[in-house]
Amino acid sequence: MSESLSRRQVFRILAQARFLLALPVAQALLSAIAPADAATSTVRPEGEDMNLDDGTDSIDPYRLPRHIIPHRYDLRLEPDLDRATFAGRETISLMITQATSVILLNAVDLTISSVMLEGSSSTRQNATIELNDSTQRCHLTFSHPIAPGEWKLHLAFRGTLNDQLRGFYRSTYRDSAGVTHTMAATQFEATDARRAFPCWDEPDFKAVFATTLVIDPRLTAVSNTAVASESIEAGKKVVRFADSIKMSTYLAAFIVGEIEATPPVPVGKTPLRLWTIPGKQPLTSFGHEIAVASLKFFEEYYGIPYPGDKLDLLAIPDFASGAMENLGAITFRETALLVDRQRATHGELERVADVVAHENAHMWFGDLVTMSWWNGLWLNEAFATFMEMLAVDAWKPEWKRWDAFGTSRAAAFAVDGLHSTRPIEYSVQAPKDAEAMFDVLTYEKGASVLRMLEQHIGPIVFRDGVRDYLHAHAYGNADTNDLWVSLGKIAKQPVPELMDSWIFQPGYPLITAEINQLGRLVLSQQRFTYLNPSPRTPHP
Incomplete structure (x- = not known):
């Protein structure tokens, strides 16, 4: 980022x-700077500290247990931009390494309506759902012990497209006629994927993502990977994306709105595009040029081909950081990607070049x-x-x-x-x-x-x-x-x-060279500070 x-x-x-x-x-x-199943749900009030342990979660209040490992998310999200809400369903493929009757995962600002655990022998169990806002965790309790092995966890949930520039949020802008438009975007680093879908929201719980976005037919959807298929179902456009590489939850991305792309330019086997809201495509040429150049540079420097199947760089009207390195779908503040190369100052061009190259470097x-x-x-x-x-x-x-x-x-x-x-x-x-x-x-x-x-x-x-x-x-x-x-x-x-x-260690060393009374060169080292310097360590 x-x-x-x-x-x-x-x-x-x-x-x-x-x-x-x-x-x-x-x-x-x-x-400053799945079909609905009967479930019982309890929500605990939000506390001052998102990570304070209340005795119902794991011993470590900050890390989820390691005996349950997710390795795939089949995720379907349906954002409603007019109502600023979204509905979701997901199937999480799990490896459970020791018997348990409880599954802990991360979720906050979500309403989970159903949970069902399915085993390889078609064994099915429903769960009691307890959402703890202070720890941002979902506590699923099953009536029978879960044996070690492969399981699939099916969840249905709803959430709000918030206006906080984190999680799955809404971004608004006005066109040249002064008409306000809304789009949806994501910002998950560090721990806000849990605001979009229940998940194991820690960087070492890497998994494959198979994402489907169900949207208004007049809109466009972008995610981490290339579009595998599009269809119309019940008046909605269903966009299915290819499987991702194994990646952390904070790198997942979903962007939905009236957006336009530059023609794809191949960099090796990777098609590269820049996306903007309508009317801003003329500002993409400089960013496109450094994106292509830096991607080629990094493939050669790292000695490894770009790990995704495409690379999209998207300018978002409302964006909190300079940019975010979502695999295959890098999101940017508009001023960090779009620039009029004929009128821009050198500093503005340098800024765009630096940020684009920075985010491309993150792909590896x-x-x-x-x-x-x-x-x-x-x-x-x-x-x-x-x-x-x-x-x-x-x-x-x-x-x-x-x-x-x-x-x-x-x-x-x-x-x-x-x-x-x-x-x-x-x-x-x-x-x-x-x-x-x-x-x-x-x-x-x-x-x-x-x-x-x-x-x-x-x-x-x-x-x-x-x-x-x-x-x-x-x-x-x-x-x-x-x-x-x-x-x-x-x-x-x-x-x-x-x-x-x-x-x-904090700080940096200050080296002093002196000739002592014996005519010998003495080098001394101390930590540099503006006030009350630390004692020197002499080295004759």
């Missing part, structure tokens, strides 16, 4: 304005290989920031993107010199704790540290280490140390020992 435009611009302005004078401002900005680093838990979010974002610089610099070398990146690095230095700074990676219990990672320390400092490592071990060795990491963990999950191990193996250097101090 890309940072919002305003935050990134603020960091650059602060750096250019001699950031020491603006430290209090920077600190303040960072902190984040989507194909995903962090195991949210403490690894920094690596997704820092690596995509590093890769956006590589791709744009290769595309437009005259822009000298790495030189300009020094301004962003200066903004990271400004924040990292504060006593209140944090390590790049830190322990995350509740997913909401990861929200603090969407800042300059993750994007700019993280990318700077990766650039430092690349220059230390050499660009070719670094690239080959990244390839080793992606091949080793494709379609699965990995942690920070897994990348260091792959880079260390290829570089034949102790990369984990080198990098851990940069990642898990």
